[in-house]
Amino acid sequence: MLKIQNLHASVEETSILKGINLEVNAGETHAIMGPNGSGKSTLAQVLAGHEDYEVDKGSVEYLGNDLLELDVDERACEGIFLAFQYPVELPGVNNTYFLKSALNAQRKHRGEKEIDAMDFMDIISDKIKLLNLKDSLLKRPVNEGFSGGEKKRNEIFQMAVLEPKLALLDETDSGLDIDALKIVANGVNAMKNDERATIVVTHYQRLLNYIVPDFVHVLVDGVIVKSGDKTLALELEEKGYEEVIKETKK
Amino acid sequence: MKVLNKIAADFDNTINHNAILKNIRIENFEEFKKTGIPTSKEEFWKYTDPSIVNDSEFSLGIPNNFEDENFDIIIVNGKIIGNNDIDEVTNIQIGLEQKIIKVSDFNKTSNPFINLNNAFLEEGCVINFRNNTEKEIKVLNIVDNTNSQQIIHPRIVVKAGKNSNITILEEIRFLGAKKNLVNSVTSFYLEDGANVEHIIIDDFSEDTYQISNVLVKQKKDSIFSSYNYSNAKNLARKDFIVELKERGSHCDLRGVYLADKNNHIDHHTIIEHEKEHCTSNELYKGILSGKSTGVFNGRIHVHNEAQKTDAIQSNQNILLSDNAIIHTKPELEIYADDVKCTHGATVGQLDEKGIFYLRARGIKRKEAQKMMMRAYVGEVLSGIKNEETKNNLLEKIIQNIPDGEA
Numbered sequence: 001m002l003k004i005q006n007l008h009a010s011v012e013e014t015s016i017l018k019g020i021n022l023e024v025n026a027g028e029t030h031a032i033m034g035p036n037g038s039g040k041s042t043l044a045q046v047l048a049g050h051e052d053y054e055v056d057k058g059s060v061e062y063l064g065n066d067l068l069e070l071d072v073d074e075r076a077c078e079g080i081f082l083a084f085q086y087p088v089e090l091p092g093v094n095n096t097y098f099l100k101s102a103l104n105a106q107r108k109h110r111g112e113k114e115i116d117a118m119d120f121m122d123i124i125s126d127k128i129k130l131l132n133l134k135d136s137l138l139k140r141p142v143n144e145g146f147s148g149g150e151k152k153r154n155e156i157f158q159m160a161v162l163e164p165k166l167a168l169l170d171e172t173d174s175g176l177d178i179d180a181l182k183i184v185a186n187g188v189n190a191m192k193n194d195e196r197a198t199i200v201v202t203h204y205q206r207l208l209n210y211i212v213p214d215f216v217h218v219l220v221d222g223v224i225v226k227s228g229d230k231t232l233a234l235e236l237e238e239k240g241y242e243e244v245i246k247e248t249k250k
Numbered sequence: 251m252k253v254l255n256k257i258a259a260d261f262d263n264t265i266n267h268n269a270i271l272k273n274i275r276i277e278n279f280e281e282f283k284k285t286g287i288p289t290s291k292e293e294f295w296k297y298t299d300p301s302i303v304n305d306s307e308f309s310l311g312i313p314n315n316f317e318d319e320n321f322d323i324i325i326v327n328g329k330i331i332g333n334n335d336i337d338e339v340t341n342i343q344i345g346l347e348q349k350i351i352k353v354s355d356f357n358k359t360s361n362p363f364i365n366l367n368n369a370f371l372e373e374g375c376v377i378n379f380r381n382n383t384e385k386e387i388k389v390l391n392i393v394d395n396t397n398s399q400q401i402i403h404p405r406i407v408v409k410a411g412k413n414s415n416i417t418i419l420e421e422i423r424f425l426g427a428k429k430n431l432v433n434s435v436t437s438f439y440l441e442d443g444a445n446v447e448h449i450i451i452d453d454f455s456e457d458t459y460q461i462s463n464v465l466v467k468q469k470k471d472s473i474f475s476s477y478n479y480s481n482a483k484n485l486a487r488k489d490f491i492v493e494l495k496e497r498g499s500h501c502d503l504r505g506v507y508l509a510d511k512n513n514h515i516d517h518h519t520i521i522e523h524e525k526e527h528c529t530s531n532e533l534y535k536g537i538l539s540g541k542s543t544g545v546f547n548g549r550i551h552v553h554n555e556a557q558k559t560d561a562i563q564s565n566q567n568i569l570l571s572d573n574a575i576i577h578t579k580p581e582l583e584i585y586a587d588d589v590k591c592t593h594g595a596t597v598g599q600l601d602e603k604g605i606f607y608l609r610a611r612g613i614k615r616k617e618a619q620k621m622m623m624r625a626y627v628g629e630v631l632s633g634i635k636n637e638e639t640k641n642n643l644l645e646k647i648i649q650n651i652p653d654g655e656a
Binding site for chain 2: 049051071072081101103141162
C-alpha cells in the first residue's frame with residue numbers, strides 16, 4: 001500500500017528526515033516510536049501533505065501512485081487520514097457541517113453522489129456511540145471548547161466516518177487518561193480490517209497495549225534504526241531509547 | 251466648485267412655500283454652505299476625503315415608479331413611491347403636522363452631510379410604531395442613476411413606541427451605472443422598553459460614493475441592535491451615533507465590511523453612555539483586498555453619571571493582499587469611575603492551520619477558505635432574529651468576498 005524509499009525532508013532548511021525506508025501493506029498496523037525531536041510527527045505531516053515541509057529526496061508510493069505529487073486534500077480523498085496531535089479549533093464552523101462537507105468532498109472525488117442528510121445522520125449516530133462522544137458536540141463548532149480527550153476522540157470519530165485506507169495517528173495518546181485511551185483504542189481497533197493500514201506515531205509504549213502493532217520501528221534523528229515486532233516496544237519501555245540505540249550501534 | 255453649484259440649483263428648484271419645512275431646510279442649507287463639503291484636513295475626516303466629489307455634476311433625479319413586492323416601503327431617488335398599506339408610514343411633512351416628530355429633530359449639527367440631508371427634507375419617510383407593536387418592515391432604497399449623475403438624500407425617521415418589537419431592514423439597489431452620491435440619514439427614537447433591530451444591506455454599484463449617518467436616541471431599558479453590511483465602492487463613510495440617554499438601555503453595533511481594488515470604507519461609531527447601568531457591545535469585522543483602505547474609529551464616551559457602564563468593543567480585520575490598509579482606532583473617554591470598558595483590534599490573515607485541518611479531511615482549498623470566511627462573518631450576523639434574513643445575508647456576503655489580490 002505504502003512504500004517509502006530514502007525519504008529526506010526538511011522544514012525551513014533544517015533537515016529532519018534523513019533517509020526513511022518503510023513499507024506498509026494493507027491490513028497491517030505499524031508503530032513508529034522514538035525520542036522527542038526524532039522526526040516522528042514530521043513523517044506523519046509529510047505523508048499527510050503539509051506544505052511547510054519540503055521533501056528533498058526520495059519517493060513515496062501509495063497505492064501504486066506517486067504520493068508526493070498530490071495536494072493535502074487530494075491525499076485525504078485518496079484515503080489518507082491524519083489524526084492530529086493538536087486538533088485545530090475552528091470557531092464558527094459547525095462540527096456536523098464540517099464532517100458532512102468532508103465526507104461529500106471525498107465521495108465526489110470517488111465519483112459517488114453526495115450523501116443526503118438522513119443517511120448522514122444515520123452514519124453519525126452509529127459512529128458517535130463507538131467513541132462515546134456526546135451528541136451535543138456535533139452541534140458545536142469544531143473542537144472549540146472541547147477538552148483534550150474530547151478533541152482526540154473527535155479525531156477518531158472523524159476517522160470512523162471517513163473510513164480511510166491509511167490512517168496516521170500522530171501522538172493520539174498524548175493528553176489522554178486511561179479511560180479515554182481505551183475508548184480511542186477501541187475506536188481504532190473496531191476499524192481494523194484487511195483493507196486498511198494504520199501507522200501509529202507514539203512516544204510511549206502505553207498506547208500499544210491497546211492498539212497492538214504488527215511492526216514497531218524506532219526512529220532516531222531522522223532514520224529508522226531498528227525494526228521488530230511488538231516485543232520491541234516492550235524492550236524500549238524497559239531499557240529506554242538510549243540503551244536500545246546503543247545496542248543498535250554495536 | 252461644480253458640485254456645490256449643482257446642489258444649490260437643486261435646492262432653489264425644490265424649496266417650496268410650506269412654512270415649517272422651508273425654515274428647517276433654509277437654516278440647514280445656510281449652515282451647509284458655511285462649511286461646504288469637508289476635506290481630510292479636518293480631524294473628523296482624516297482618512298476619508300469626501301471633497302474628491304467636488305468636480306462631480308450630481309443632480310436630483312426624477313423618481314420613477316418602481317415595484318417589488320418583497321418590500322414594504324419603496325423609496326426612489328429619496329421619494330416614497332409606494333408602501334404596502336402600512337398605516338404607520340407617512341412623510342416628514344405630515345409627521346410634523348401630526349406631531350409624531352418635532353422641528354427640533356432637524357436642528358443643524360456639526361456634520362455638514364446631516365445638515366445637507368436636512369436641507370433636502372422634502373420627501374423623507376416617517377415610520378411610527380405605537381406602543382407594543384411587533385413588526386418587521388423592509389425598505390428598498392432605489393437609486394435611478396440610469397441617465398445622469400445622481401445625488402440622493404434619503405431620510406428615514408423611526409419612532410419605536412414603548413415595548414415595541416421592531417425590525418427595520420434597509421436595502422439599496424441601483425438601476426444604472428452612472429456616478430452617484432448617496433447621502434442618507436436614518437434616525438431612531440426608542441421609547442422605554444422598545445426593542446429595535448436595524449439591518450442595513452449596502453451593496454453598492456461600481457461608481458457609488460456614500461455618506462451615511464445613523465442616529466439613535468434610546469430611553470429606559472430599550473435595546474437597539476444594528477447589523478450593518480457594506481460592500482464599498484469608491485468611498486463610503488458610515489457613522490453611527492448612539493445616545494444611551496436613560497438607565498438600562500443597551501445597544502449592539504455589528505458590522506461586516508468588504509472593500510477591494512482602490513475602494514475605501516470608513517466606519518465611525520460613537521456611543522454616548524449618558525446614564526447608569528447602560529451596556530454596549532460592538533463587533534466590526536472587515537475583509538480587505540487589493541489596494542483598498544478600511545477605517546474603523548470606535549468612540550465610547552462614558553459621562554460622569556454613567557456608573558456601572560459595561561462597554562465592549564472589538565474590531566477584527568482580514569487583509570487578503572499586502573497592499574490593503576486598515577486604520578483602526580478605539581477612542582475611549584471615561585468620566586465615571588465604576589465602569590467596565592474593553593476594546594481590542596486585530597489585523598491578520600485567514601488561519602492557515604485551520605485551512606490545513608479542513609484540507610486534511612478532503613476539502614479543497616477554495617472551499618476551506620469559504621468555510622473559514624463563513625465562520626468569520628457568521629459570528630457578526632449570529633444575532634439576527636429572522637433565520638432566512640440571516641442566511642440570505644450571509645450568502646450574499648460570502649459571494650461578494652473579493653478573491654485576494656484584486
